[in-house]
Amino acid sequence: MPVTPTYPGVYIEELPSGVRTITGVSTSVTGFIGRARRGPVDKACVINSYPDYERIFGGLWEESSLSYAVYQYFLNGGSQAVIVRVFNDLGDTIEPAEIILPEDGGAPGDTDQLDLVAVSPGSWGSALLARVDYDTVSPADTAIFNLKVKDTNTGLIETHLNLSVTSTDARFVTKVLSEESALIRILNVGNFRPDDTDPPSAGADAFDPPAQSNAEVATTVTDGGVLTATLIQGSGVDPKTGLFAFDRADIINLLCVPPYTVLDGAGVPLPNIVGNEVLNGDVQDSVRQDALAYAKNRRAIFIVDPPSNWTTKDDPDPDALGISLDENAALYFPRILSPDTLQEGRLGTFVPCGVMAGLMARTDAQRGVWKAPAGIEASLKGVPDLSVHLTDAENGELNPRGINCLRTFKGVGRVAWGARTMRGSDILADQWKYLPVRRLALFLEESLYRGSQWVVFEPNDAPLWAQIRLNFGGFMHNLFRQGAFQGSTPKDAYLVKCDSETTTQNDINLGMVNIVVGFAPLKPAEFVIIKIQQLAGQVEA
8 A cells, every 4th residue: 555755765665466367267077966875965075086985975886877977987087076965865754874872871762862863864874883981081970971983884983082961061962973073963962971882802893793882773774765857956945955056066067967767668767776777777858958057057068978778870869858959068979888896897888977077077187178078089998898889970970960979999999089069060050069169168258257256346447457458368378378279379369358449438337347358269170181192203305
């Protein structure tokens, strides 16, 4: 701020430079929604590796296509994912596992018992064991106890010391477990501490055998029912559920909805699904519609999987998916064949959304979002075969209709061989025909949106416009230097315009500043044409 001279001498005043660096957002954070064995329900959980998924959501499960899609995502180069677990409690008839700890000196069933409940629903909660001891900071205090909980599925043991059943105590058991435990919560707290557990035999594990735990599992737990369209679609009203649970995530760039049910010939979900049938199941048209609408609202790309009844090259029909041909959607065909570790490594049929999301993340990291996630470099890892093998001629029938094909080439393996949006049909002649062009535009929109928040409420005049041009131009020029745009000079590659021509006096009176940003996108070399001519031998005259 300006200084006020009061004495003869030199004064230092720091002046703002007007530089506000715009940072590009991530381009491949992928949202997955579906059924999992364990984990928080209708909450957006950010994970950075498949071990994170195993720890939080229970790993591969033969009834969860979500688990396989996430595994294939990280296998193919994915770096960050947002998981939303949806659970069908069959109308509140399924509750999380409950563990009863009888009161000190009492027996199960006493009204003063302490009831623990698993932190999330699912059969995993039946594997929890609890032990209590009185080796506390104050053994004479009959309100204080120590609690140990073990998840016998994972081997995780939690130790909570000096818990109290007194609600005014700083170590009140309800408060401590809600803040510190990843396994349990409190359903009911009695007036007395729980009974201590019989000590283990000398040298034995405190939880082995389980009978040494006096806790009683009070409920029969299951993994819930098959998911429905309504559960996936969710509600945008707090508490937000289903797709709207992603609202809690900072950003998602790609959206995957793996199959969650099996449809009959008329497209009606079958009520009874056994084992891994859902892995080769489908997504209902209404869910695709809502998923696409949500992705468009979040500036994300919805990766559309081929229905299970697309088993030949004549089956694909984008118009039969029940969604609009939108630039924020990309359709891939066919389904992939991949080893299923839960079935002794035998090949199973899976949707390609997880693989393609991972491939896009890998391509973004290696080449940039402006590079098409296709070509001989776009190998599909963990995919030894495809459900349908396409020839060049068959590929030529599908590609002009905006259907991205997965192909097998000798010496190369399985690769993605298409990079169009669902607006990529030749007959549409759409500006968002190509997937990398659309993804680059979404990247620019989100980055500039976040990087221009400082403009709000600034004085709307020439100095502000100059700052905007400086910061936006710096961001665009950095991308130009990375090869994101077409053109050999910045003038040919992009423009940033914000002045009295874009923002008139009437706009100023309305409180608006208009910024025009243009870019010349790089479009993939989809067709490589080599012309060969035979030259006649030159004869000297």
